[in-house]
Amino acid sequence: MPRTLPLLVTTALLVPSTVPAQDSAASAQVKRGEYLVSIAGCHDCHTPWVMGSDGPEPDLKRALSGHPQDLTITAPASVSPPWSGAMTPTSTGWSGPWGVSFSANLTPDPETGVLSDFTEQQFIQTIRTGRHQGQGRQILPPMPWPAYSKMTDDDLKAVFAYLRQIPPVKNKVPDPLPPKQ
Amino acid sequence: MAQVIATAPRLRSGRSHRPAAVEAMLVLTFGMLMGAPAIPQPATATPPPTLQETGLYADFGTLQIDPTHLAFAPQYPLWSDGAAKRRWISLPPRTAIDASDPDSWVFPVGTRFWKEFSFNGQKVETRYLERRADGQWLYAAYSWSADGREAHLVSPRGKRGAYTLAGGRSHTIPGISDCKACHQGGRSEVLGFSTLQLSPERDPGAPNAELRPEPDIDLRSLVDKGLLAGLPKTLLDSPPRIMAASATERAALGYMHGNCGHCHNDHGSLRNIGLFLRQGVEAAGQPAIASTVGHPVKKPAPGQSRDAVLRVEPGHPERSGLMQRVSSRYAALQMPPLGTELVDDEAVALLYRWIAETQDQRQQANLAPKGE
Numbered sequence: 001m002p003r004t005l006p007l008l009v010t011t012a013l014l015v016p017s018t019v020p021a022q023d024s025a026a027s028a029q030v031k032r033g034e035y036l037v038s039i040a041g042c043h044d045c046h047t048p049w050v051m052g053s054d055g056p057e058p059d060l061k062r063a064l065s066g067h068p069q070d071l072t073i074t075a076p077a078s079v080s081p082p083w084s085g086a087m088t089p090t091s092t093g094w095s096g097p098w099g100v101s102f103s104a105n106l107t108p109d110p111e112t113g114v115l116s117d118f119t120e121q122q123f124i125q126t127i128r129t130g131r132h133q134g135q136g137r138q139i140l141p142p143m144p145w146p147a148y149s150k151m152t153d154d155d156l157k158a159v160f161a162y163l164r165q166i167p168p169v170k171n172k173v174p175d176p177l178p179p180k181q
Numbered sequence: 182m183a184q185v186i187a188t189a190p191r192l193r194s195g196r197s198h199r200p201a202a203v204e205a206m207l208v209l210t211f212g213m214l215m216g217a218p219a220i221p222q223p224a225t226a227t228p229p230p231t232l233q234e235t236g237l238y239a240d241f242g243t244l245q246i247d248p249t250h251l252a253f254a255p256q257y258p259l260w261s262d263g264a265a266k267r268r269w270i271s272l273p274p275r276t277a278i279d280a281s282d283p284d285s286w287v288f289p290v291g292t293r294f295w296k297e298f299s300f301n302g303q304k305v306e307t308r309y310l311e312r313r314a315d316g317q318w319l320y321a322a323y324s325w326s327a328d329g330r331e332a333h334l335v336s337p338r339g340k341r342g343a344y345t346l347a348g349g350r351s352h353t354i355p356g357i358s359d360c361k362a363c364h365q366g367g368r369s370e371v372l373g374f375s376t377l378q379l380s381p382e383r384d385p386g387a388p389n390a391e392l393r394p395e396p397d398i399d400l401r402s403l404v405d406k407g408l409l410a411g412l413p414k415t416l417l418d419s420p421p422r423i424m425a426a427s428a429t430e431r432a433a434l435g436y437m438h439g440n441c442g443h444c445h446n447d448h449g450s451l452r453n454i455g456l457f458l459r460q461g462v463e464a465a466g467q468p469a470i471a472s473t474v475g476h477p478v479k480k481p482a483p484g485q486s487r488d489a490v491l492r493v494e495p496g497h498p499e500r501s502g503l504m505q506r507v508s509s510r511y512a513a514l515q516m517p518p519l520g521t522e523l524v525d526d527e528a529v530a531l532l533y534r535w536i537a538e539t540q541d542q543r544q545q546a547n548l549a550p551k552g553e
Contacts, residue, residue: 117479
C-alpha cells in the first residue's frame with residue numbers, strides 16, 4: 001500500500017493539469033475553425049443576407065443556417081444571354097446550368113443540420129472529393145470545394161469542430177431543383 | 182420562417198465579401214460545364230503514360246494479351262451502362278494472395294489488375310490497379326483512340342464524353358478520387374476478385390452475368406495453381422453462396438453486393454448509415470436483409486417520394502426507398518451515385534420482383550397453420 005502512495009500523488013498532481021491542457025487544445029482548435037470559416041467566405045452563402053442600413057449584410061441571428069425554409073423557390077431562374085445564372089437576395093439560393101442549389105444548414109441542429117449525420121472523417125472526405133459524405137452525390141455549385149480541398153486535415157478538423165459547437169438553428173433547407181429540360 | 186433556437190453571440194466572423202461567392206459561382210459553373218469531376222488524392226507514383234507500358238500485352242501490335250495474365254469474371258459484375266468488360270490479374274512470380282481472412286484478401290506487392298470497357302465492340306477505356314512497394318495501390322485509366330490502336334493515360338480528373346450513350350448521356354472515365362470513393366470504401370481496395378465473387382458455386386440468376394473467359398479461374402483453380410494461400414478448407418469443400426430465402430432473393434442480394442456493398446458495408450466510413458449490403462462469407466445472419474427490409478429510411482434523398490419511409494417495404498417496391506434510388510438517374514437521387522449514367526433495367530426488374538415476393542413470403546407464413 002505505501003508503494004502506491006507516490007503513484008497516487010503523482011496522478012493527483014497530473015490530472016488537474018492535463019484536463020485544462022485538453023480544454024485549451026480544443027478551444028484553440030475551435031478558434032482556428034472560427035477563423036477559417038470567417039476568411040473562407042462560408043457566411044457568403046450559408047448565412048442568409050438581409051438589407052441593412054449599409055447595404056446587404058449577413059443575418060448573424062441565423063448564422064450558417066443555410067437557405068431559409070420559408071423562401072420558396074419552385075423553378076430555375078429565367079435569364080437571357082449573356083447571363084447564365086442568378087441568386088436570391090439572401091445569397092442562399094443559386095440558379096444555373098445545374099438547376100437550383102440551396103446552401104446547406106451547417107449548424108448542429110439534430111433535425112435539420114446537414115452535418116448531424118457526418119463523422120469528422122466524412123466531413124473531410126466531402127471537402128476533398130466534392131461528394132456528399134465523401135462517397136455520395138456531387139455537391140452542387142457554387143460551393144467552392146475544389147479550393148477548400150487543398151486545406152490540411154488539421155484545418156478541416158478545426159472547421160468541423162467549430163461548426164459542431166455553434167448555436168443550432170432549426171431550418172429545413174429545401175432539396176435542389178433539377179435544371180430545365 | 183426559420184426558427185432560431187439560439188442567438189449567435191459567438192459568431193463574430195460573419196462579414197465577408199460577396200464578390201467571392203459570385204466568383205465561386207462563375208468558376209464552378211465553368212468547371213461543371215467543362216467536366217471537372219473531382220480533385221484527385223495525392224498519388225503514390227506516376228502511372229505509365231500508355232497502356233502498352235503497363236505490361237498487359239505480349240504484342241501490342243496485334244493486341245495479344247500476355248498469356249501469363251489470368252482472365253477472370255466475377256459472378257456479380259458491377260453495372261457500367263451496358264459496357265462489355267474483360268478483366269485480368271497478374272501476380273509476381275512465386276507469390277500468392279493471402280486469403281487467410283476470406284473477407285479481405287491481401288495481395289502481394291506487384292499485383293496488377295486491368296479492366297477493359299467496350300461499348301458496341303469499341304474499346305473505350307482500360308482501368309489499371311497496381312500494388313506498389315509501399316503497400317499503396319496505384320490507380321490509372323487509359324482512354325482508347327477511336328481506331329482502337331492507342332490507349333493513353335487519362336488525367337487524374339477523368340474524362341467526360343468518352344462514349345455517347347442513349348438518351349443524350351455519355352460514358353465518363355472516372356477521376357482518381359471517384360475511383361477511390363468506391364475502392365477505398367471497405368476493407369479491401371480490390372473489388373470483384375474475392376471469395377464470393379470467384380466461388381465455383383455461381384449464381385445462375387445474377388444480373389448482367391458475363392460469359393466466362395476461357396480459361397477461367399475460381400477459388401479451386403487459384404488454390405491448385407498455388408496463387409491463393411490460407412483460404413479456409415471449409416470454403417473449398419463447401420463453396421460460399423449467398424444465404425437467401427429464394428433464388429430471386431439470392432440474385433438481388435448478389436447484385437447489391439457487387440454494386441452497392443463496396444460503400445455500404447460495416448467497415449467503411451459510411452458504416453454509420455447502418456446499411457450493410459456487402460456479403461461476408463463468414464458473417465452470421467443476413468445483415469443485408471436486416472438493414473433493408475422494414476428498415477426506416479434514415480434521411481430521404483432529394484427527389485425521393487414522401488411515402489418511401491422504408492428502405493424496403495415488403496410488397497411495395499414502388500414506395501421502397503432503395504427501389505426509387507436504384508431506378509433513378511437524377512444526380513441527387515440515383516444509386517450508385519457515380520460510375521453510371523443509365524438505369525440498369527435488368528437489376529431494377531429483379532429488385533422489384535424481390536420486394537414484391539418478400540410480401541408474398543410473409544403472407545404465406547401468416548397463412549400457415551400455427552405449429553407448422
